[in-house]
Amino acid sequence: MREVMTKSMARNIFYGGSIFFILLFLGLTLHSHAYITGTSTASMPLTDSVARGKRVWEANACINCHTIHGEGAYFAPEVGNVMTRWGVIDNPEDAFQTLKGWIEAQPSGVEGRRQMPRYHFSDEEIRDLANFLIWANKTDLQGWPPNNAG
Ligand code: HEC
Structure with missing residues (x-):
């Protein structure tokens, strides 16, 4: 059998990759938010x-x-x-x-x-x-x- 990528394999890579990077992006966003509110002036009364x-x-x-x-x-x-x-x-x-x-x-x-x-x-x-x-x-x-x- 020849090694070819089926349509469903391509779709899985596309969706899997997208979900992975969306989760990574969300995680980094939360980390930045925690860092800013935790250690910057934002948590101090202006x-x-x-x-x-x-x-x-x-x-x-x-x-x-x-x-x-x-x-x-x-x-x-x-x-x-x-x-x-x-x-x-x-x-x-x-x-x-x-x-x-x-x-x-x-x-x-x-x-x-x-x-x-x-x-x-x-x-x-x-x-x-x-x-x-x-x-x-x-x-x-x-x-x-x-x-x-x-
Ligand atoms: C024309 C320049 C000049 C301006 C304008 C100026 N300063 Fe200064 N300031 C100095 C100098 C020179 C020193 C250090 C003097 C010394 O050590 O004898 C100093 C020192 C200080 C210090 C002490 C710093 C330390 O590390 O001990 C503070 C606080 C300060 N200035 C606040 C201010 C504020 C607030 C303003 C504005 C309202 C201001 N300065 C405007 C020249 C200036």
Whole structure:
């Protein structure tokens, strides 16, 4: 008997292959979904304060000097993880106080050191900025940027 593929064999390969790849696609989709909701910012509350903080960040062009998550300018430090480096990531009140202290101490006037301009923000704006930076800090960036030493 000659080895030929019958119509039903071809049909089985077609349907079997299709089902296999559809299931693979569904499995990978579920895996991506679990990964995103489990480890990204999507599971964190995007509060009104965080959204306002982002607007303060944008309206004052902080990104013209800073990077956040690697995006921006390289004049000043990356701030995507500044709340971790300051040790205030889990305490919004400390984050607010520390950021307020920092902003009010600028420019440092230390010779030879890059300067940050003095901003005159209300407490609410600083609180919003702090909440925005905490929110950004909680994104899982798999260790990036590697500047946790300070
Ligand atoms: C003209 C450039 C410039 C702009 C614009 C600017 N910064 Fe800065 N910023 C700096 C510099 C330079 C430093 C580091 C100063 C130092 O270490 O003495 C700094 C430091 C910081 C730090 C501390 C970072 C750390 O790792 O310790 C934070 C937080 C910060 N800036 C937030 C902001 C925010 C929020 C804005 C916008 C409202 C902003 N900056 C706008 C230049 C700038």
